[in-house]
Amino acid sequence: MKIIVQKFGGTSVASDEARIAVKDKVQQAVRKGYSPVVVVSAMGRKGAPYATDTLIDTLKSVNLSVNVREMDMLMCCGEIISACVMAATLQKYGINAMALTGGQAGIITDSQFGAARIKNINVSNLMHLLESGIIPVVCGFQGVTENNFKFTTLGRGGSDTSAAALGAALKADFVEIYTDVEGIMTADPRLVKEANILQQISYAEVCQMAYNGAKVIHPRAVEIAMSSNIPMYVKSTFSDAPGTLITSESNGRRNGSEIAINESCVSGVAHLSDLAQFRIELNPADFAAGRNLFEDLADAGISVGSLNLSEKEAMFAVFSPDVEHTCKVLEETGFKYTCNTECAKVSVVGSAMRGVPGVMANFVSALASKNISILQTMDSDTTISAIIKEEHLVDAVTALHQAFKL
Structure with a gap:
């Protein structure tokens, strides 16, 4: 059968x-x-x-x-x-x-x-x-x-x-x-x-x-x-x-x-809107600061994405309905932060980009051609993403679609 x-x-x-x-x-x-x-x-x-x-x-x-x-x-x-x-x-x-x-x-x-x-x-x-x-x-x-x-x-x-x-x-x-x-x-x-x-x-x-x-x-x-x-x-x-x-x-x-692989190693452009980006100050001498930050957020039931962590700073994004709750947790736990509201995330996805030089350069150039500031980037073997202001979302998606010849 x-x-x-x-x-x-x-x-x-x-x-x-x-x-x-x-x-x-x-x-x-x-x-x-x-x-x-x-x-x-x-x-x-x-x-x-x-x-x-x-x-x-x-x-x-x-x-x-x-x-x-x-x-x-x-x-x-x-x-x-x-x-x-x-x-x-x-x-x-x-x-x-x-x-x-x-x-x-x-x-x-x-x-x-x-x-x-x-x-x-x-x-x-x-x-x-x-x-x-x-x-x-x-x-x-x-x-x-x-x-x-x-x-x-x-x-x-x-x-x-x-x-x-x-x-x-x-x-x-x-x-x-x-x-x-x-x-x-x-x-x-x-x-x-x-x-x-x-x-x-x-x-x-x-x-x-x-x-x-x-x-x-x-x-x-x-x-x-x-x-x-x-x-x-x-x-x-x-x-x-x-x-x-x-x-x-x-x-x-x-x-x-x-489509030849050297013409386009990207399969598509995706996007998320209605985001807010947080930047958190960390003490380089406190090796547990990053762990404590994300434990506090997890205990409060806050889901975070677009993570970047260094010894002096943590960056992440939450959906706009979670902004007030996130601010409250950070203030109660003593972390200093700035919050960028009305943000969006744009991503290019493609398994063929793995190991191909110049993909990030093409990504950044596409956004720069539309005078779009990149607030933060994240990447993996198959994805490159950026946090931008939401007002630029349509221009960003269109520019990336054109730059990668989709």
Whole structure:
């Protein structure tokens, strides 16, 4: 049996027209000899009656400090509605389908409500349905605890994670992530009109792009696929474009044409906005100062990124909603600091940049050409990033996209 997993996002199941497009994708898979397992997100986005954010607002209107168990139970309702409606749509067109909750599909998690981790997947029920010619329509984003069968949710991007984990457990031939764009792009097309669709990209590159702000697919899903070496495709529900293949290696192809490695060793530009940068003075004679700083922040529940640490200074970034809390912790613990608000982070990502001289020079020159000051840089083998003022974000992303010939 050739099994594939097809995941459809909220916009793909939000209307009758969209659900018919989903039905067409499922039928195409069946005609090609595959046995599909369909995974769905909640219908629509915030404001839509059954969207997850709408359900959250409904519960918070009753009690702002609602119990996390009840919150997870409510959030699971969006996907349950979506799975039932999608299964009914398939049945309407003569396709034998059955809606399943995450638990009924065998997804067992820990009990960390709101951000549960998958511990195990028992695929026996899914295999029984597939062998009987029934297409399972599984609620993404959710599972159940092992002992007491409480509903849990997997956190943002959880439907992608569900699809990848089911693909790994079922030893699927591949996983398809359907959305409202035609693939992973070299930059956010809302910022760069010339952004192109990548034909193929590596797991590692996609993870880095996602962690640095690209929102097409959740990095946890890619990590699961990478650990099982299952190919993933990112495609549009609403077109027959081939999409982007995510696999073990990037082949440097964009829009079907070869790109020489010396012309562009970068696969894409990603960005994060709404950041604040902190600079902390450290005493060079106090060898534990840096450790104490980050322990204090961790104890306060503050997540920091974009880290630089030297004997005299520490630099990091937090999202703007955490600024006030961070300032309070630093003042209470006696650290002297400055805070740069209204910042953003721009990154270039590419596994081919490893060991290539001149990449940083090209990065800095691109930003300098637009008179953009760099407040801080960070780099790894596959990523170069800079903290800049947010007012320069569009110019920065565009300049990097052009400089690396994407």
